[in-house]
Amino acid sequence: MSPELSPYIQTFDDGRAPxxxxxxxxxxxxxxxxxxxxxxxxxFVVTTKAFDAFVEGAGIAEQITRLxxxxxxxxxxxxxxxxxxxxxxxCSRPVPEPVRNAVMEAYAALMERCGAEIPVAVRSSAxxxxxxxxxxxxxxDTYLWLTGLSAVTEHIRKCxxxxxxxxxxxxxxxxxxxxxxxxxxxxxxxxxxxxxxxVAITMNPANGDRSKITIDSSWGVGEMVVxxxxxxxxxxLDKITLQVVSEYIGDKxxxxxxxxASGALVERGVPAERAxxxxxxxxxxxxxxxxxxxxxKHYKCPQDIEWALDADLPDGExxxxxxxxxxxxxxxxxxxxxxxxxxxxxxxxxxxxxxTPSSGFDLSSITSSxxxxxx
Numbered sequence: 001m002s003p004e005l006s007p008y009i010q011t012f013d014d015g016r017a018p019x020x021x022x023x024x025x026x027x028x029x030x031x032x033x034x035x036x037x038x039x040x041x042x043x044f045v046v047t048t049k050a051f052d053a054f055v056e057g058a059g060i061a062e063q064i065t066r067l068x069x070x071x072x073x074x075x076x077x078x079x080x081x082x083x084x085x086x087x088x089x090x091c092s093r094p095v096p097e098p099v100r101n102a103v104m105e106a107y108a109a110l111m112e113r114c115g116a117e118i119p120v121a122v123r124s125s126a127x128x129x130x131x132x133x134x135x136x137x138x139x140x141d142t143y144l145w146l147t148g149l150s151a152v153t154e155h156i157r158k159c160x161x162x163x164x165x166x167x168x169x170x171x172x173x174x175x176x177x178x179x180x181x182x183x184x185x186x187x188x189x190x191x192x193x194x195x196x197x198x199v200a201i202t203m204n205p206a207n208g209d210r211s212k213i214t215i216d217s218s219w220g221v222g223e224m225v226v227x228x229x230x231x232x233x234x235x236x237l238d239k240i241t242l243q244v245v246s247e248y249i250g251d252k253x254x255x256x257x258x259x260x261a262s263g264a265l266v267e268r269g270v271p272a273e274r275a276x277x278x279x280x281x282x283x284x285x286x287x288x289x290x291x292x293x294x295x296x297k298h299y300k301c302p303q304d305i306e307w308a309l310d311a312d313l314p315d316g317e318x319x320x321x322x323x324x325x326x327x328x329x330x331x332x333x334x335x336x337x338x339x340x341x342x343x344x345x346x347x348x349x350x351x352x353x354x355x356t357p358s359s360g361f362d363l364s365s366i367t368s369s370x371x372x373x374x375x
Contacts, residue, residue, distance in 0.1 A: 006102040008050035011109075012043055022047045024125030024185035036298050038321045039291065041310070042113055043120070043189030044106045048127060050099045051160055051184045058093035060086075064164070065179070073173035079166050087161040095157075103156065107149050107188065114190055118312055119145045119258070122152055124159040125185040141165075145191060145264070152188060159186045192320055193258050194308040196279045197222040200292040201327050202302045204236060210302060212245065213237045213289045217279045219270055220255030222306070230254055233278050235285060239293065242286050249278055284309065287319050295324040302327040 010016055010023060010031065018031035027045035034040045055061050067082045111117055123142040141162040143155040162168065163184045172179065198217035203210045218225050218232040225232045231250035238245055252275045259266040280288065288307055295303040306322040313320075 006098075006106075008047055008053065008099050008102040009106040010045045010047055011106065012040055012045075021127055021183075022049065022185065024048065024127050024183075024187075026123055026125035027185045027187050028125075030187065030189070033321070033324075036294075038295065038298070038324070039317075039319055041190045041192055041320050041322070042110060043187060044110060045125065046103055046106075046156055046186040046188065048183035048185045050102070051186075053096050053099055054093070054160070055090075057096040058089065060089045060093065063089070068169070068179050071169070071173060073170050076166075079169055083164055083166040083169055086164040090161040090164070091157050095153075100153075103153060104149060107152055110188070110190070114312055116312070117147060118193075119147050119191040120152060121187070121189050121191055122146055122155040122159060123187040123189070124162050125187050126163060127181075127183050127185070145258075156186045156188075160184050190310075190312075191258070192308045192322065193311045194221045195219070195311040195318075196284070197306075197308040198225070198232060198279075198288075199304060199306055200288050201304050202239070202292050202296040203327060205327065211239050213239050213242075213292055215280070215285065215288055215292075217288075218250065218252045218255070219274065219279055220257045221265055222308075223256055223265070224254060224267070233280070235278070235280075237285070237289050239289075242289050244285070247278065249276065251275065252279060284319070291319060291321060295321070299324065299326070304328070 010027070012030050012034040015035075016031070018028040018035065020028045022028075023031060023045050027047075030040055030043070031045070055064070064086055067086060071079060071082060073079065110120070121142060121144050141159055143158065146152055146155055163182065171177075172182075196217055196219060198215060199222070200213060200215045202213055204212040204214050206214075213236070215235045215237070216225065216232040217235075218230055224230045230252050232252065233248065233250045235247040236245045237243060253270055254267055255270050256265045256267055258264075278285075291307065292303060292305050295305050303324050304327045305324045308320050308322060310318045310320055312318075
């Protein structure tokens with residue numbers, strides 16, 4: 001069965017509706033943004049139906065219900081014991097063959113689309129994370145810079161198991177969130193190999209002029225912009241004509257780039273001939289501006305977006321939207337130019353498990369290498 005037809009797999013762009021109960025909060029968001037023709041980094045969701053089939057096939061559903069039945073959230077020792085027992089089962093029981101085959105086919109298709117064996121992020125996407133009055137930030141896990149099918153399938157299990165960490169169990173108990181019907185989807189998404197990255201705001205945040213688009217860009221991943229180690233290019237465009245109104249070429253003497261061997265970001269110097277020119281071509285500049293306008297139209301308010309040009313993808317397909325959130329600088333009365341959103345500063349989370357929340361509509365959580373894992 002092909003991945004796009006499998007009940008256990010949903011690719012971001014296969015046309016099916018973004019159903020929260022099937023995809024979890026993160027997965028539904030990514031599918032929704034893709035359906036809105038936003039260029040989200042490619043990937044797929046291992047649906048809740050896969051998790052449910054696994055739990056049912058392993059014969060542990062009743063055991064999980066029994067262990068959680070009379071649990072006292074304040075009894076830390078017992079919560080830890082129950083958590084360990086459930087997670088051990090989830091990490092050791094066999095996965096049904098149809099689920100395993102569907103994941104293998106979807107992963108192979110993603111690697112073929114990207115043209116090589118490239119690193120991915122594996123992210124938990126729980127069905128309860130968008131419940132009213134409940135914040136699940138940090139309750140489940142995200143794993144970054146994973147390469148190879150074996151690592152991906154191992155960390156899918158870990159994401160499933162993270163539904164029953166001590167902190168997640170305690171959180172649900174204390175907030176009266178029932179375990180019945182609780183399930184876990186898992187997002188697998190390409191890590192972004194940013195050749196150029198930055199932000200775009202669909203106004204001039206210095207004065208609130210909504211007839212303009214302001215773009216900051218620099219070589220590599222955007223963390224060095226936020227830390228003040230480099231000064232990005234700053235370009236203001238007319239929102240209608242997309243003509244450049246003003247531009248400042250920043251001092252982009254260094255860049256952070258992904259290192260495949262270490263699975264982390266490394267700093268390297270930028271030669272003067274690159275540092276002293278604009279990091280976006282005219283065509284790329286217009287493409288970023290047009291994407292920002294689409295985000296504003298979709299959300300019906302000024303947007304602050306994070307974006308990257310991915311070195312692994314062909315021209316025309318390499319501009320990726322990493323995050324879109326309402327612009328807040330001018331609305332909060334803050335003067336001066338905003339160089340980057342809060343997500344950019346989280347680019348230092350380069351590998352392993354991350355649980356840092358981010359504001360707004362999280363799209364890739366260093367699933368790019370630019371931003372944190374989000375909610």
